[in-house]
Amino acid sequence: MSKGLAEKITDVFKSQVPLFACELTSRHIIVAGVDRSRSGIKATAASELSAGLISTSYSEANIRNSELVRSSIKELLAQARFAGSEIVLVLPDDTSRIAFLTAENPSKNPDEQRTFIRWKLKKTIPFDVDSAQIAYRILGPQGGGAGVEILVALSPRAIVEEYENLFDSLDIHAGMVVPSTLAVLNLFRAPAGDSLVLKIGSDCVTTTVFKDQRIQFYRRVTEASLYDASYPTVMYYQDKLEGTGLQNLFVCGYNADIRSALSELQEKLGLSPQRIGPMNVADIFKPALGSVHLAWQNLI
Structure with a gap:
């Protein structure tokens, strides 16, 4: 069983996180690895x-031809000289749902916290919350309120297992599973001033707002x-979050020439x-590198 989605976002990396990651999209397989200090990039490869x-x-099966996908993964891991038995698995954003909740007096018991989260999200998540794989992070006190x-x-457990099974068949354990955007945000340090972060993937665009240097909103859209x-x-930032003005725009994107759209x-x-x-790293590798907690500031 993997540790779950989004084990952390911007916290200090944890020693048990694998040193290599593999991201799967509808168009690419991407592998990246770091050294034991997590301050240097050991390998990058994509096909x-x-x-x-x-x-x-x-809502439906993701892996349409497991034999061909597995073969491609095996070949790319060999190219990246991966020789371990555990890896971080970066999932497409389309397979997950990200939500923000407010708890007035949250329990300190993790099991009770998960029960509360499932209860709160039961009517808003478009798949079975009770069986879903779930992970969460307490961000801190609510701004301006109790x-x-x-x-x-959250992600449907059956979907996660599709991806995990590809690696199980190669005798590789998925030590952590994380959605692509949250993986990228492990590399992001919100500067002073409110920020909008765009993550452009193969099949969708996600937008994330950092207000007062804290993540406050996430949205995923397709075909826009x-x-x-x-x-x-x-x-939403202006009306609901009462933002007074975005000061920063950050973009992580690949698979398309987006210069005109950015203009x-x-x-x-x-x-x-x-x-x-x-x-100095192509954007296509950043979700994988973020998921293994690359301390990239040390590369400057």
Whole structure:
């Protein structure tokens, strides 16, 4: 059994997290590894997948041809010189749901916390919450009110097992499972001023708001331009989060030439896009590197 989704977001890495990660998307398999200090990149490798081998979804089977996908994984791991027995598995954002909850007097008992979370989300998550794989992080006191804020990540257990089984058949254990956007955010250090973070994947765009340097909102959309994906998030920031003005725009994207879309976004939002570090690494590898807690500031 893997440790779960989103074991942490921006905290100090934990020693038990594997040193290598593999991300699967509908278009690519991506592998990245770090050294034991987690301050150096040991390997990066990526290969394209034929269309239709993986279909990302939380509601239906994802792996359409396990033999071909498994063969591609095995070949890429060999290319990256992976020789371990445990790996971090980075899942497509489409397979997971991210939610924010407020608890007035949360129990300190983890089992009771999970029971509360499942109860709160039962009517809002479009799959069975009771059997879902769930992980959460208590963010801290709610701004301007009583209680604490909790970030929750959920994914149908059957979907997670599809991906885990690919590695089990190679005698590799998925030591941690994390959605792609939350993996990227492990590399992100929110600067002063409120920030909008865009993660552009193969099949969707996610938008995340950091207000007062704390994650406050997450949204996932498909088949939308970057501006159309961002605009509702900006409105939510202004109306619901009472934001007074975004000051930073960060983008992590691959699989497409997004320069024209970023130009439109810059013109309409009045913000210059910035990349998430490390700057000398292609964005396609950043979810995998974030999931293994690369301390990239040491690379500067």
